[in-house]
Amino acid sequence: MHEQSMKKRLFRFFGAFSLISVVTVAAAACIVSYRHVMEMAVTTSEQIVEKTADEVDNLLEDMISMSRIISRSAGVQSVMRTEYPQYKAQFSDRFELDAYLSELNQYNSSIFAMYFFADNGMAAKSQYYSFINEKAMDNPYCQKALQSEHTIWLPPEQGSQFAVTTGETLLTTVTPVKELGSGEYRGIVVVELEAAKVSSFLNTRVSESGFLYIQDTYGRPIIGPADMTAAQLSERVRQNASYSWKDAIFHDLRIEQPVLQTGWKLVCTVPGRELAQNVLLIIKIVSLVSIGVMGIALLLAYRVAAYIVCPITKLDEKMRLVEQGDLNVHAVPERDDEIGALTNRFNMMLNTIHILMEHEVENQKKLRLTELKALQAQIKPHFLYNTLDSIIWMVRSGDKDGAVRMVMALTQFLKIGLSRGREVITLREELAHAGNYLIIQNIRYKGKFTHEIHLKEEIASCLIPKLVLQPLIENAIYHGMKPKRGSCHLKIWVRPMEKNIVIDVIDNGVGMTEEASAALNNTLRHGSGPRAESYGVVNVNERIRILFGEPYGVTFESRQGEGSCFRITLPMRWEEETE
Known part of the structure; x- marks a missing residue:
């Protein structure tokens, strides 16, 4: 009777303890799960944004690279230093520059077209489109680039600002060219890229209803996914409020990342309702699992605690010796269960550490030789x-x-x-x-x-x-x-x-x-x-x-x-x- 009474008292005690533990653990688990899910959503979205931004940056960097190559070419520098008394005098140099730009355009097929204009009336192009105005140096965008002495970016527009094209939506860079002899800016390089090539990178699926787009310096959407029209993009952006995920649960998740040096931003937006559904589902699962686990733990803890803890304690003592630097420790497995397997793996780990330390010494020797060759190769x-x-x-x-x-x-x-x-x-x-x-x-x-x-x-x-x-x-x-x-x-x-x-x-x-x-x-x-x-x-x-x-x-x-x-x-x- 005394023994049964003790069991009852222990049962009541552990019952009350279990109830409090279940409520506490479930609440904590729900909070942690909520934060974890939201952080995972942010992390995943940030990884997508970062990858997409790298791809877009690489594409736009090609435009900058082409501008630099053209600006520094000997032919372009020579043309800017040449004065042409008559229009006919330009024909030979214009033909050579057209061929040079065309060859560059074929080398980098992602570029739509490239143009060069100089203050002496020279105009060259990489494609067979007709110029809108060969005196493009008077173009306001060209004047702005010459005044700022930096590349300027034009948002996508249908058709070209400089040539008669077939109506493609084009993203344009306008870069001033310095004549290296005088140090004066006497030319302009224009590089055009189809906006559809950028849009293809924005097709990455963020979530069921989340999407990527690029906005200009004023916060206006200018490029969206390939399967979304400009009107649809503007409507979707207008509908989604721009809140951080740390605010209320139904606010949208919004992540921004600058695009190269354009002043534009790559934006990822995910509706808050979609995030909330995932969070609530995981909270329910965590709550049920926590209750079940706590019940099972209370049922088994009294009988198995000592059985489990004893060998673990011995293994912990061995680990402490290893922590102090004694790698000659050997743990003897006393059982054939998971604890015994853990003990065997502990011994295997020590053996592996010995082998790795020997390999590390050899690798350091090889690394020294590799560093020497790498430095010499530079x-x-x-x-x-x-x-x-x-x-x-x-x-x-x-x-x-x-x-x-x-x-x-x-x-x-x-x-x-x-x-x-x-x-x-x-x-x-x-x-x-x-x-x-x-x-x-x-x-x-x-x-x-x-x-x-x-x-x-x-x-x-x-x-x-x-x-x-x-x-x-x-x-x-x-x-x-x-x-x-x-x-x-x-x-x-x-x-x-x-x-x-x-x-x-x-x-x-x-x-x-x-x-x-x-x-x-x-x-x-x-x-x-x-x-x-x-x-x-x-x-x-x-x-x-x-x-x-x-x-x-x-x-x-x-x-x-x-x-x-x-x-x-x-x-x-x-x-x-x-x-």
Whole structure:
């Protein structure tokens, strides 16, 4: 009787406790579920918006890229510098520009059409549509772009602002073109894109009744899904109130993301009633499941708690030892159920950790080599296109001797740069490579600078990583000597110093301020700070440190108005030692 009474009292106690627990857990679960569902809806919608925005941005970025390519092309720059006394004088250049624009249009078939207009009356197009007005520089959009000196975006309109098309709805960019010789904006590049291509990305299904659209800077919808007309889009946007999901449950979910640099926004909207239905359904399910689980837990807890907790406690003790760093722990499984399986997996996990740690050591070695190759791959003679272009102009202008000298220098430059796949070359080869680079640049800049190279013959056969001098010389030319008026001089001084090799690249260019010099040295020492203008120098420094360690690398000194000096410090290694 006493035992039964105790059971009754325990039952009443656990009954009351169970009732309170069920109500509390159910309420908490409903609140958590509500927030989770809403957050999941927001997260899913944000992912859709982000993906769609990337696709739209890529499409619009193609328009910007085409504008930049056209603006910087030699043909466009040449046309803007040319004065045409008569309209007929434009025919040859106009034909070449039409062919050039047409070739670009075929390369990027997503673009509808491209046009170029200049203040000297030149007008070119990529398609065979007739111009509305060849003097499009007077167009108000063109005037606005020239005044702002930035690309402007025109919202979709039926038909083109610049040519007689077949009625397509077109999205347009108007970009001013600077004539690089005078620095004046003397032309306009127009790129048109069918709005339907953007609409195709907006067809992504957000929910049963949610949709995506793009609005302009005034909040007006301008592009919607392909299966929705402009009138239907405006009506749907008008019907949906713009509230955040954190407000009342029947308010709409609205997510916005800027579209490139257009000032427009990609908007995702989901009706609040649809969200509310999902939330209420999940709340009902969570409530029922919580009641069932709590009832079962109360029924089984008294009998199985000790049976379950005891082996878990032992396993927890083992885990604590592992947490303290003892990986030689081994747990003995006492049962053949889930707890026993968990114990076995614990042992397997420790074994796996041992294996992974061994693999990690090996992977770090491989990663070090991979980083070296990746950094070296970034340092390439990217001036090749400019060099070839200079050769073409020298041939056209009749300077065959200069073209031959540049071709021979370029051949030797590339030959040494490839070096039959070797990662290290002799100092003599590296300096020959640098000398050829200086010859090419001196021809390109019409003898703006002179140079000298000093190398002690006793260290000429020392081995160094290839392509460590070119980025430093390039930096000295472009940021030191090129901005300076008058002729300049560059000196490369190679000498032994104890067991090291020291290479100085010295120029008498414009130099740098103390703040800029300190910032560059901080970047070289710690890998932090501005890297844009010193990207090649930083890469050389990182390559040397990966190969030889912290004591070696690149240092920098500069005085404004007097010049700069890059110093490379390398260990002295001989060809005989390497073999």
